[in-house]
Amino acid sequence: MKLYDCQFAPNPRRARVFLKEKGLDIPFQEIDIMGGENLKDDYLKINSTGLVPALELDDGNIICEVPAMCRYLEAQHPEPNLLGKDAYETALVEQWERFAEMNGMQAVGEVFRNQLPAFASRGLPGMSDIGAVPALVERGKNRVAAFYSKLEQRLTESEYLASDRYTLADITAMCVVDFATFAEMGIPEANTKTQKWHAACQARPSAQA
């Protein structure tokens, strides 16, 4: 197996943390997103959406989209379980992982891409000729604030995001928070449950991935 990766980007990090939690050590091939390598023909043959990461299997088949590759890897390597131990927990992991992605990752990305000169014509991941929309910086910041508020509410009810234990939902949410912090939108001081949860995620060796 091989992971098409980009070390600085938050989305491929979800896959790297998951691999590390599984104890899987596979080669990474760096794709230069800043330089637009993901939008060129060679990479579009690997993933037509232009998104990084992509997982190449030993038979040459490719799996795109982080949750899809994690589900495949979990089927091959069931332990430690990160996607749910029964049907209901599995549903909660998927639900909260999507919460983190749609409300968190997309919101931070909206702020980041629409204010960075390097992405002036790349306002959306994987696409060329999508001009930045300055009004989305403000909108994205409001979305990030709403995400932090709902995350704190959830972590008041539950030790981890989906369940009482660490799962893929926490991996994605941690990658969101670290991306937000990099973009100067760190966890609000008053959100003590989120800070405690984040410290627990960061203390795991996989957080270095």
Next chain:
Amino acid sequence: MKLYDCQFAPNPRRARVFLKEKGLDIPFQEIDIMGGENLKDDYLKINSTGLVPALELDDGNIICEVPAMCRYLEAQHPEPNLLGKDAYETALVEQWERFAEMNGMQAVGEVFRNQLPAFASRGLPGMSDIGAVPALVERGKNRVAAFYSKLEQRLTESEYLASDRYTLADITAMCVVDFATFAEMGIPEANTKTQKWHAACQARPSAQA
């Protein structure tokens, strides 16, 4: 079980089509999205993200997010299989279902919400006080065009979206295309593979859901 539903909205339709394919006949409780019922406290207690649909189980537990509820339902009612028969097909279904949602549903929604006066302060699903951004109408149309182009490319390689048979990926993509058509962005005439695929999806009794 009970589905919190909204008959006119494209997202809950994904769940209704899935239920019909499974032969599951459960009650629907209508939530008035246009009137903002999904943003009021009673519904936010059911789903804190304000999104419709939500699935209430017989024990009172709630599952939110369409793919999560479909995966739960598939575990309880494995036939007919709609999420993949082995680990690799399951990954492809998730990958292409996400393609349809992220590149299709979100793009059409961007056009729809940012130009409809009723959503002037609700530019994103499930959120209040997110003002419409007029520039997103044009951006959304460009995204829809790119979605149609990639969909046609995929359906040139594969009879159905994820596989050689009908799956959840086709359900979501059909709901996207019908939503786009309603918003006056129907399948381009030249996209003959997409038209043939869409006709096959529409011919299934579940398309009436």
